Amino acid sequence: MLLLGIDVGTSSIKVSVVDPATQKTISSVQYPETETEINSPQPGWAEQSPEMWWDHVSQAILKINALGSFDPKDIGAIGIAYQMHGLVVVDQHQQVLRDSIIWCDSRAVEIGNAAFEVIGEEKSLSHLLNSPGNFTASKLAWVKENQPEIYAKIDKVMLPGDFISMKLTGEITSSPSSLSEGIFWDFQNEQLSEDVLNYFGFDKKLFPPVRPVFSEHGYLKESIAELLSLRKGIPVSYKSGDQPNNALSLNVLQPGEVAATAGTSGVIYGVSDQLAYDPQSRVNTFAHVNHSSENKRLGVLLCINGTGILNRWAKNTFGHGLSYSDINHKAGAIAIGSAGLRILPFGNGAERMLNNKLIGAQFHHIDLNLHTADHIFRAVQEGIAFAFRYGLDIMRENGMFPTVIRAGKANLFQSALFTEAFVNSTNVPVELYDNDGSVGAALGAGIGVGVFSSEKEAFQNNKAIQLIEPGKSDCYEPVYQDWKEILQEQLIIK
Ligand SMILES: Nc1ncnc2c1ncn2[C@@H]1O[C@H](COP(=O)(O)OP(=O)(O)O)[C@@H](O)[C@H]1O
Numbered sequence: 001m002l003l004l005g006i007d008v009g010t011s012s013i014k015v016s017v018v019d020p021a022t023q024k025t026i027s028s029v030q031y032p033e034t035e036t037e038i039n040s041p042q043p044g045w046a047e048q049s050p051e052m053w054w055d056h057v058s059q060a061i062l063k064i065n066a067l068g069s070f071d072p073k074d075i076g077a078i079g080i081a082y083q084m085h086g087l088v089v090v091d092q093h094q095q096v097l098r099d100s101i102i103w104c105d106s107r108a109v110e111i112g113n114a115a116f117e118v119i120g121e122e123k124s125l126s127h128l129l130n131s132p133g134n135f136t137a138s139k140l141a142w143v144k145e146n147q148p149e150i151y152a153k154i155d156k157v158m159l160p161g162d163f164i165s166m167k168l169t170g171e172i173t174s175s176p177s178s179l180s181e182g183i184f185w186d187f188q189n190e191q192l193s194e195d196v197l198n199y200f201g202f203d204k205k206l207f208p209p210v211r212p213v214f215s216e217h218g219y220l221k222e223s224i225a226e227l228l229s230l231r232k233g234i235p236v237s238y239k240s241g242d243q244p245n246n247a248l249s250l251n252v253l254q255p256g257e258v259a260a261t262a263g264t265s266g267v268i269y270g271v272s273d274q275l276a277y278d279p280q281s282r283v284n285t286f287a288h289v290n291h292s293s294e295n296k297r298l299g300v301l302l303c304i305n306g307t308g309i310l311n312r313w314a315k316n317t318f319g320h321g322l323s324y325s326d327i328n329h330k331a332g333a334i335a336i337g338s339a340g341l342r343i344l345p346f347g348n349g350a351e352r353m354l355n356n357k358l359i360g361a362q363f364h365h366i367d368l369n370l371h372t373a374d375h376i377f378r379a380v381q382e383g384i385a386f387a388f389r390y391g392l393d394i395m396r397e398n399g400m401f402p403t404v405i406r407a408g409k410a411n412l413f414q415s416a417l418f419t420e421a422f423v424n425s426t427n428v429p430v431e432l433y434d435n436d437g438s439v440g441a442a443l444g445a446g447i448g449v450g451v452f453s454s455e456k457e458a459f460q461n462n463k464a465i466q467l468i469e470p471g472k473s474d475c476y477e478p479v480y481q482d483w484k485e486i487l488q489e490q491l492i493i494k
């Protein structure tokens with residue numbers, strides 16, 4: 001039996017097929033080849049079409065089948081990882097009612113702030129572990145307030161991965177982990193939050209049945225099996241947000257273990273056994289994939305919205321056809337500190353770690369006689385690394401002190417310069433692994449269907465391929481302090 005993993009990222013869909021006997025990846029593909037755009041009908045808004053995700057997922061599965069490296073009929077289970085916090089709404093015929101309001105959309109910040117006040121800060125933090133903030137519940141409340149004709153037709157509310165699972169199986173389910181990332185989950189009572197539902201006036205019937213993350217969420221429909229040349233009736237046996245899934249992929253499951261990614265967004269994700277929270281919700285706490293009432297496993301998540309998306313913008317705007325590796329090479333030739341050029345990467349919606357402020361990406365101290373596109377490429381990657389350091393200091397304030405951070409050698413971690421800037425500005429070593437989210441999702445499917453006896457067994461052969469240790473922190477520290485001063489000035493102005 002083989003396992004199929006699907007990663008619904010913001011910029012593309014990745015699909016891998018893994019052999020559970022060896023845990024080796026047989027093939028991986030990405031679709032589309034060019035990065036998908038985020039639609040922004042108004043400043044600060046961010047939407048994508050769920051049907052487009054589904055089309056891209058189908059194309060990616062057909063593409064991997066066409067490689068001829070396995071028999072698609074040998075696939076026995078499917079796992080799904082997905083961009084978190086997005087709102088998908090469907091009617092009773094499972095038709096999408098509007099484009100998804102995705103994770104980096106900022107329109108619901110004020111709705112979440114008001115809910116935090118009325119529900120009460122103490123109650124919100126102790127039960128939800130977060131302010132309702134700018135997450136899925138607040139986005140749904142925006143639809144209720146602003147598009148009542150759409151809201152009236154909603155039969156089910158779900159996260160992006162639940163939607164892909166629905167398209168595959170016709171069934172809609174959720175989990176404590178997905179409900180927690182939407183701020184619908186009460187950790188004290190271990191059920192849908194009555195406080196959130198009552199405050200916003202959401203009917204319980206809008207929410208799908210709750211299943212464990214590792215469980216059978218539905219079985220492949222005949223029509224879809226035919227379309228994708230797969231076997232009818234195989235289960236979707238794992239669904240998780242992409243960040244908890246990235247942690248799973250890196251065997252980050254126990255308290256004190258920490259993972260990171262630097263895709264469209266950048267995340268540091270640490271596991272805790274405490275129902276802990278940041279009083280200002282600058283970092284967030286959600287249920288990890290292995291969370292249960294007896295064995296609490298929480299993911300403490302720092303998210304920077306403007307990470308790889310800034311690197312991509314710089315490549316598209318100043319790169320004139322250069323590839324990411326060309327850009328890394330050019331940026332690597334510029335000295336640490338980018339000759340004084342400083343870039344704040346916060347141009348992709350309200351930043352949680354900045355108390356949901358929207359300050360925009362910013363360039364500071366451009367010297368027209370000195371700075372070139374290469375300085376911009378370097379200052380972009382340094383600015384992103386500094387944003388990680390700023391956020392990690394908030395995690396440290398909350399008692400999380402990573403001694404090592406694990407990351408897949410993917411996205412910005414493919415850049416030696418970015419990785420050096422990350423390690424030296426945070427002063428934490430990074431272990432790089434040769435995997436990605438879709439491989440993790442495939443192995444997650446194996447856990448869900450019972451081919452592995454434990455999560456540990458699924459990732460037993462997952463060994464680090466590189467360890468990068470700090471050695472230049474003294475050079476990065478003054479540059480970081482300069483960058484931080486600029487950020488703090490901007491936070492006062494905005
Ligand atoms: N070789 C590379 N060097 C540096 N950055 C890269 C490279 N390849 C991709 N990236 C960055 O990673 C981002 C995409 O990461 P990915 O994890 O695929 O995104 P997502 O999961 O959000 O769809 C790109 O926008 C780009 O900035």
Ligand SMILES: O=C(CO)[C@@H](O)[C@H](O)COP(=O)(O)O
Pocket residue numbers: 008009010011082083084085103241242243263264265266267301303
């Ligand atoms: O909002 C978060 C995490 O809380 C983001 O990390 C999204 O989950 C999007 O992920 P990518 O598409 O950047 O992987």
